[in-house]
Amino acid sequence: MGLFDKIKKMFGTNKNEEEQVKEEVQIEVEKQETKDKEPKKVQEEKKEEKQVKEEVKVYEKGLTKSRENFVSKLINLTNKYHKITEDYFDELEEILIMADIGVNTVMDFMDRLRARVKHEHIEDTEYLKEIIVDELFIIYVNDEVIVNKINYAEKGPTVILFVGVNGVGKTTTIAKLADKMISEGKKVKMVAGDTFRAGATKQLQEWAERVGASFTGKEEGADPSSVIYDGLEEALKDGTDVVLIDTAGRLQNKTNLMNELEKINRVIGKVIENGPNETLLIIDATTGQNGISQAKAFKEITNVTGIVLTKLDGTAKGGIVLAIKEQVGIPVKYIGLGERKEDLQVFDIEKYIYGLFKDMM
Numbered sequence: 404m405g406l407f408d409k410i411k412k413m414f415g416t417n418k419n420e421e422e423q424v425k426e427e428v429q430i431e432v433e434k435q436e437t438k439d440k441e442p443k444k445v446q447e448e449k450k451e452e453k454q455v456k457e458e459v460k461v462y463e464k465g466l467t468k469s470r471e472n473f474v475s476k477l478i479n480l481t482n483k484y485h486k487i488t489e490d491y492f493d494e495l496e497e498i499l500i501m502a503d504i505g506v507n508t509v510m511d512f513m514d515r516l517r518a519r520v521k522h523e524h525i526e527d528t529e530y531l532k533e534i535i536v537d538e539l540f541i542i543y544v545n546d547e548v549i550v551n552k553i554n555y556a557e558k559g560p561t562v563i564l565f566v567g568v569n570g571v572g573k574t575t576t577i578a579k580l581a582d583k584m585i586s587e588g589k590k591v592k593m594v595a596g597d598t599f600r601a602g603a604t605k606q607l608q609e610w611a612e613r614v615g616a617s618f619t620g621k622e623e624g625a626d627p628s629s630v631i632y633d634g635l636e637e638a639l640k641d642g643t644d645v646v647l648i649d650t651a652g653r654l655q656n657k658t659n660l661m662n663e664l665e666k667i668n669r670v671i672g673k674v675i676e677n678g679p680n681e682t683l684l685i686i687d688a689t690t691g692q693n694g695i696s697q698a699k700a701f702k703e704i705t706n707v708t709g710i711v712l713t714k715l716d717g718t719a720k721g722g723i724v725l726a727i728k729e730q731v732g733i734p735v736k737y738i739g740l741g742e743r744k745e746d747l748q749v750f751d752i753e754k755y756i757y758g759l760f761k762d763m764m
């Protein structure tokens with residue numbers, strides 16, 4: 404079974420919305436009836452299944468713009484050319500580039516697609532739709548094990564540093580992630596390493612209060628490294644599980660930023676052995692190829708261990724996820740699919756492909 408069919412089977416449904424609602428109500432009723440009779444394991448499996456369904460819905464909703472744009476173009480293309488021709492390939496190439504997949508990535512993809520068409524004697528564009536989905540997946544996976552899990556420290560607090568240019572979503576991502584971790588029973592501290600922008604410290608403090616995290620911050624203009632030092636010392640004392648550190652995102656001067664991040668890393672390493680455990684770079688998906696340039700720049704100046712791609716709901720060019728992997732080589736660990744806290748999701752390539760192509764499945 405190809406990937407296309409596998410994903411369709413995992414998440415797909417042919418039911419219309421009314422039927423789905425009916426089915427969900429039925430599931431709820433059955434759940435109540437069987438709650439006492441059912442072994443714990445079965446109950447847990449059902450709970451997990453329900454959670455996956457909800458996650459898939461967040462992907463579907465958040466990728467609506469991309470799906471409507473990119474996939475409708477693909478469907479139109481298939482309807483326009485029933486047989487594969489050079490013109491078909493040219494138009495396909497353009498659609499993929501417009502989806503922000505990145506020129507080099509698209510070129511490699513087209514080469515592979517042409518080779519497969521030739522080798523497998525494919526003539527029908529209808530059949531090629533499935534191969535396209537398959538090959539896009541291959542770009543991403545590329546025989547590697549995808550590490551999208553947070554690298555938690557074995558003991559002591561896990562330290563996660565958030566970097567990225569202005570306005571990409573660092574602070575709100577910290578809040579969403581904190582909320583997730585707290586609901587998993589972890590003790591979370593937020594540290595206001597952005598002492599540069601007026602109001603940044605207060606903004607983070609308000610988030611900490613809202614989601615129930617502890618907080619360390621100083622006055623505007625304080626040395627970020629000293630705030631971070633204090634935050635980590637406190638975390639060691641009060642048994643914090645995860646420390647989330649906000650930083651300022653100005654990149655006007657690369658040397659300054661590099662020096663500051665170096666200093667921050669030194670201070671973290673002094674207090675926490677092997678810290679930071681993660682450095683997450685936040686990228687705004689709506690900035691397209693500019694986001695890719697940011698990722699390359701940050702990769703040069705600091706050890707970025709993962710990417711959080713925010714605002715995917717705000718772009719029609721959701722292909723950027725594939726470009727990042729191919730062009731930057733850093734795993735996307737989380738994606739932002741909206742402003743609600745549940746809209747921050749662990750990045751899962753299968754749910755992503757489903758969210759993007761469900762109308763074709």
Ligand SMILES: Nc1nc2c(ncn2[C@@H]2O[C@H](COP(=O)(O)OP(=O)(O)OP(=O)(O)O)[C@@H](O)[C@H]2O)c(=O)[nH]1
Pocket residue numbers: 567568569570571572573574575576597600603651652713714715716717738739740741742746
């Ligand atoms: N639609 C949408 N909006 C988002 C998402 N993530 C963040 N935002 C919004 O982006 C805006 C900027 O977010 P911040 O978290 O303040 O960004 P920042 O990187 O901390 O910005 P600075 O502190 O100014 O550098 C806010 O209005 C967020 O609600 C997302 O996934 N989808």
Ligand SMILES: [Mg+2]
Pocket residue numbers: 573574575597603649
């Ligand atoms: Mg901020």
